[in-house]
Amino acid sequence: MKSVAHVYPWDIIGDPGAVQRILDLGVDAVALAASYHTVRAATPLHPEHRLVDARHAALYVPVREQAWGGRRLTPAEPSWVDGPDSYGQARDALKAAGLPVYAWTVLTHSSRLGDLAPEVVVRNAFGDRYPYALCTAQPEVVEYALTLVREIVEQGQPDGVVLEACGPLGFFHGGHHEKTEGGDWGKVRQALLSICFCTACAARCTEAGIEVDTLRAQVRNAVDAGEPDSVESALGAELASALAAVRTSVVAQLRALLVGEVRELAPQARVIVHASADPWATGPFATAAPELGVEVDAVVAMCWPGPEASIPGIEALRKLAPGTRIAGYVLALPPKPIEAAAMRAELAALAAAGVQEFHLYHAGLASGARLAVVREALDSLGQRP
Template identity: 35%
Template sequence: LYPPGERWRGREPRPYAAGDWAPGDAYGEAARALRDAGLDVHSWVVLAHNSRMGAEHPATSVVNAYGDRYPWAPCIAQPATRAYLTALAAEAAVRPGEETRGTELESCGWYGLAHLHAHDKIAGVALGEAGQYLMSLCFCGSCRAGYAEQGLDPAELAGAVRRALEPVWRGGHEGEGWPAVEQLVGADVAAATRAWREETARTLQETVVAAVRAAAPAGFQVLLHADPVSYHCGADAGVDPGHILSVADGVVVPCTGGAHLLEPFAARAGNGTVLAANLTVVSGMGGSPATLAADAARAADLGATELRLYHAGLVSDADLAHVTEALSHAE
C-alpha cells in the first residue's frame, strides 16, 4: 500500500506491491484524507499470515506432523522469517510523513491449521483446542531443532502426534483445553512443545515491538491483536497477558460471541493500558450488529477501554443501520 523501501533490495522473502487495486502510495492518500477530516490515523499490519509467501517460498511455511505444509502460515521460528517480519513491522507500521499515531500488529505469533484456503475441506471432523494445537505444531528444520533443545526427539514427537490424532479422526472425544493435549501426548511432552513455542513467540513479539518503537516517534502507540490463551494460534496471537502488556501499550481482543477474553488482560492492565474489544459487525461473517450496543456495554463492564468494529467497509446497508443506531447512543 506504499512504495517499497530500499531495505528490501536483494532480499528474499520481501513484501509484494498491492497491485492495480491500490497503486502508488495508497496508504498515504488515505491517511491524508482521514487526517484532513480530523481523524487520528493508526496503521494495521498483518505479519505471520501470508499465503503468497508460502506459495513462492514453501520452505518458510509451518509443516505439520504429517509433512503437510501450511502456505498461509510462515513459521516464526525460522531466522529469515523472523527478520522479514521484524523489518516489515518497522516499515509498514510507521509511515514517515503521514503522522501515523500508532499501529495494530495482527498475527504477531504462531499461525497454524486454522484459516485454511477456500477449497480445503477437512471440516468433517470438528477439532477442539487439543486437535488444533497438535495439528498446528510445526516440524520444519528450525522447530525440530527447537524440540531437540527441549529434550524431545522430533521424529518420535511427530509419530506421537499422529497416533494421538488417530482416534480424533475417527470421531472420538478429545477432551477440552490444555489437559486434553496432555492426555493425548503426555504432560511432559506437551509441556516441552509449549515451552519451545511460547519462548519463540515471546521473543518475536519483543523484537518486533522494539523495532517498531525504534522507527517511530515518541508517543507512538503499539497494540497487538491477542488471545490470552498462550497456546492458541491465529490472527489473535496467543500471549501471556502479563508479559505482552509489559511489552506493548495494549491489546485488541476478539469479543464476538462474548467478551470474556478481556478479563485476563484487565487483571494485568495498568494506567493507560489500551484494551480494545473487537466486535464483528458483518452478519455474513458471524457478527451481530443488532446487539452491538449491548455487546459493547458488556465489554466495557469487563474492562474494555476502546472498541473495534470489524469490518465497517464490508457491512451491508442493513448492518450499517444497526451500527449507526448503536453508536448514536454511545456515551
C-alpha cells in the first residue's frame, strides 16, 4: 500500500516546517504541482501568508524560449511565487528529506489559453465555448500537452508523473463564481453539454460517418427535454456508440502519446493517470474507455464522494485496466469531518474494494487538525514505516 500527498510549490517554499509535516504524515511520496490551473488557495500553516491567489494557469518550471518560442499556446509563468523554478525549489527540499517527488501535471485546464485561442476550446451543441477547456481533438492542443510534459520531465527530473485532465474538460469543473445549479442539469445532461462541436471534433465525427448537424440538433433537444436516463437513450444507441468511439479514441491517442513520451525521457519514473471508465467522462478524470491501452504504474479513481459512491467507479476501472494498480483520490478537506475514525473507515473500505494506494488531497490546504486525522488514519492501516 502506497500513499501520496498532494502539495503546491508555495506550500513548501518559505516554510521551514512544511517538509517535516509531510514526513510526519508517513506518506511514501509527494505529488507536487508542476502545471496547474487558477486557484485561490489557503495556506493555514505557512509562516508568511494565509492565502495564495494563483490568478491564471501556470507552469512552475522555467518557460524556456527554445521550447515555446513562436507558439500561440504557451504557458505563463507564475507571478505569485519567487523565481522561475518554484517546482525545482520545492522538489529539492522534499527530496533532501528522502521523499520521492511526482510532477503533478494538469494538462488541458487553462482559461488563460482558452481566452487567447477560443477556437481550440470545447464548444457545446448550443455554440457556447468553455474557455477553461482546451479540446484535445485540436492538433495545437495535443502539441501543447506534449511540450508541457516534455518540459516538466526534462527540467523537473521527477520520480513520477501524475497526468490530470488527460483529455478535454466539459461542462463540469468550470469557471469562477459558478452559477449553473439552477439549470437543474443532472449528470446525463451535463455529459450532453460536454460533447464538443469545435471544428476538429466536427471533422472527426464527419470522418466517422456522423452527420454533425443532426447530432447537434439531437443534443440540443435532449438537453431541453428533461433529464434522460442515459446519453444512449438521449441520442439512440447507434449514434451514441459511434460518437463514443470518436471521443474515446481522441483521448486514447493523447494518453498513449504522453505516456510514451514520459517512458522515453524518464524510463524509471512512475507514470500515473487520473481516469474514469465512463465513456462520457471529461474533466480531471477523463475517460479511459473502452480500454486503457497503455502500460502505466497506476490509474487514479475519483473517491472524494466517499466509498459507497466511489466503489462502482473503482470496480469499473479495474475491469477496464486489469492488472493495473488502482489508486484512490481521497479528500481530506471539507465537507469531510475532522474525525480520525471516519477517515480510517473510509480508507479501510477503499482498500477492501481494491484500492492499492491513496492520493491524499491536500497537505497544503489542510489545517493542522486535518493533517492529524490523515496521520492517524494512515497509522491505522500500517502506512507509516
